[in-house]
Amino acid sequence: MSSVVSGVSGAEVTDVFISSGESVSLSCHDALHQCSSTTWIYNNYTSSSAVEVFAGGINKNNTERSERLSLTSDCSLNIYNTTQHDGGVYTCRQYVNGHHLGPDSQVYLHVLHVSSSSSSSSSQTEIRANTSVTLSCQLFSYDCDYVLSYDGFQLVWMNQTDVDLQTDSRYQIRSDEHDCLISLTTTLVNEDDNTELRCVLKHKNDIKTSVTYTVRFTEQRGPVSAVLTDSSVRKDPTVI
Structure with missing residues (x-):
């Protein structure tokens, strides 16, 4: 079984299962060098609106949990001390000179x-x-x-x-x-x-x-x- 949940066509999709309180690293496949082209987007289970948590490799600091988020050297997204509110779908997307390069990486986080x-x-x-x-x-x-x-x-x-x-x-x-x-x-x-x-x-x-x-x-x-x-x-x- 490659994935429980169907993602966007062409995206590489992964499901991760954890319990609240754990820390987790969500992989971004085929990320470009130094993460300056990497954007992480989050959709939670209560709203259809998407939130950018990292853009151009920089923490957007636009959510209460921003201090619990960081990027690794390979552009994976670290989430520390997860809560139930971290459950949702995370999309890693690459932009070069304003142009979207695919495919995306999608991680469905189940808490x-x-x-x-x-x-x-x-x-x-x-x-x-x-x-x-x-x-x-x-x-x-x-x-x-x-x-x-x-x-x-x-x-x-x-x-x-x-x-x-x-x-x-x-x-x-x-x-x-x-x-x-x-x-x-x-x-x-x-x-x-x-x-x-x-x-x-x-x-x-x-x-x-x-x-x-x-x-x-x-x-x-x-x-x-x-x-x-x-x-x-x-x-x-x-x-x-």
């Missing part, structure tokens, strides 16, 4: 992100035992519902032994394919100390990326500290 809420607060990071918590795992892409409709792609919640939590009555799992979201609701008990709840993006038997939510007790029967950790299965982001 997996988990957020939590409890019955007492929508943004609480510390909760007590016997409190209900809901974890929402969402894929942020330019066209995420198309990705999940592609044969073999799915979002699942698993435990640390890779058992699908859909089969455990302690957990209520709900899916929303249109919003590319799968939520898990459970009541944490004292025995959940160091429990790992893992949201996984799978393609058939291949794990593309994952995020682990680790529950740790600060003291017995005391507050529960909910720690979100990155658990991508590879050191490098998954690229198709």
Whole structure:
């Protein structure tokens, strides 16, 4: 499979799957020397308008995330500490004397992100035992519902032994394919100390990326500290 998402005709298209908080480098194929001819254009999943993030190899500094962006010596685009808002399609384009030289390079960046809420607060990071918590795992892409409709792609919640939590009555799992979201609701008990709840993006038997939510007790029967950790299965982001 060369690409999940169809790009512009003639463009070289790549899909990259990561979890939020990771850093990633998006390749620009056939970039010209010193990047002075290189322009990177970004389209996100909420708007059809394109934004130039680099032009002529220079950071445009026109977005809140500009300080997290840089170019490498081969004109690849580095994104540091990615958030769900970085999901989208990135186009690397070459201009010489004002003329567009093709083909473009397109990278579809798919970011997996988990957020939590409890019955007492929508943004609480510390909760007590016997409190209900809901974890929402969402894929942020330019066209995420198309990705999940592609044969073999799915979002699942698993435990640390890779058992699908859909089969455990302690957990209520709900899916929303249109919003590319799968939520898990459970009541944490004292025995959940160091429990790992893992949201996984799978393609058939291949794990593309994952995020682990680790529950740790600060003291017995005391507050529960909910720690979100990155658990991508590879050191490098998954690229198709």
